[in-house]
Amino acid sequence: MYLRQFSAAAIVSIVASSLWYYRKEPDQKRELAGSPTTARGLPHLNPAVANGQSQSRPVVEDDRFFVQEVASSGPIIKSAEVQSVSPHAMLNPEEATQKLRHLQESYEVLRGRGVLRYDIVQLPSNNPIEDDHVEKLMETSPSVPLHDQTDSSATSDWMFWSVFDGHSGWTTSAKLRQVLTSYVARELDATYKHTIAASSLLPPSAALVDAAIKQGFLKCDHDIVHESINRAKKANTKSAAADILGPALSGSCALLSFYDSRSKDFRVACTGDSRAVLGRLNPNGTWTAQPLSEDQTGGTPSEMARLRAEHPGEPNVVAHGRILGNLEPSRAFGDAHYKWARDIQDMVKKDWFGRSPLTLLKTPPYVTAEPVVTTTRVMPEKGDFVVLATDGLWEMLTNDEVVGLVGRWLEENPLKSKTTPSASPSWTRSFLGGKARSDASLPVNRLHNESSQSGQRSPIRRQQWDITAGDERFVVEDKNAATHLVRNALGGRDRDMVCGLLTLPSPYSRRYRDDLTVEVIFFGEAEPCGDVVLNVEASAPRIARPKL
Incomplete structure (x- = not known):
């Protein structure tokens, strides 16, 4: 315990x-x-x-x-x-709310290309926070047509949203914030250009696009873990070497999403145990939660099978749900102690600093940064949304609860869209006759046994906090959808619980809640003006400019 x-x-x-x-x-x-x-x-x-x-x-x-x-x-x-x-x-309720909203951001994407808005919030538990995130928008060349597009003269948007869950320090996640999107975008650009030149302007296949994303991940991790050794050898001091090797010695999960505004394809590349979930509206006005990623840990059946196949004769390659009995994520950036050969680790310890190689280390690497990529065709005309979050959120809420909470938030905070009310009831609350929901139930089509889904862990904090499941514990008090999720993850209507969990200081708070990073992306048809605009109402006062 x-x-x-x-x-x-x-x-x-x-x-x-x-x-x-x-x-x-x-x-x-x-x-x-x-x-x-x-x-x-x-x-x-x-x-x-x-x-x-x-x-x-x-x-x-x-x-x-x-x-x-x-x-x-x-x-x-x-x-x-x-x-x-x-x-x-x-903390009193007002102070707790101030702390919840201190790192919230919201942006309206007024480009008429399928994205309406995205909300972000972070809540530290570690000091400094080991999570990170990044958002990027890139306008592509008009010479990249698609099979089902007749207008090849129009440009399209490539949009990236990413969350990074660091462990053993913050340096790896900070490094990913700086460079990972660029690695992936370069591989995508090269793949599109090469395929179009070789196939008479036909776009690359889905398999080639997925391969480009994976290659971007692997090249980034190779630079962090292996090329850093060569750079550290040229450093004049141990302090300089520490700066170079820091991202290799700590680690981070990564969840990167890539949206192409022309194809409406939304790809999710997952390395680690952060999670993406799609919310899709049903004809009866409820929402369905669709997982877009699988938690990759030493306890995930598919990951356990993969590791044992890659390391035959090593019964402890996975022990107690952890890699070599220590690290929980089975895929991650950095974590060089699970990737370097023993002689490299001995050299790092002798020449600079570090620890002795793991006792069970035999055939590294045991951890990979290669992501699993999924593709989903989003439906902006029906008001789809996607939630990306580090595992701190999923330790507290189920997929159904997260999607239902955003659905309830939309009832109270309808977004502006060109979509007609009949096609997108969520924006207008038409399925409720223009009235707020009178009962406490979440507007979500629940799965009969969500926790049994392969690769989807159930919330582990409820037993620790002695919380009984029930929709009556949820509230809608925030204009930022991501903050709304975090508030309800920490107790919702139970203000004492929310205030208490926010009061616990670092490092002790880490025993009761993890760092939290949540992004909510809303799709829809907006009037284009070409801008990404700060939504002041749902952003902390310190936020001054768009992220994309």
């Missing part, structure tokens, strides 16, 4: 008042609420406590998280054996 993995020096146990304390790290400059530490021995008792005044506090007990009222109206200071500790006062 999580609490058992922490030492007493890291966390002071729950005291009689059930308050939760955390240790102040020596190198941290965080201000802690409270007065100077009292003398060693019994804790100082604030007069307000004796008077019976109460206040909500987040509580961790038996590896469960909950909120309860405790007697306190001010900070309580206690002397610890090594250093002073202080309770962390719980």
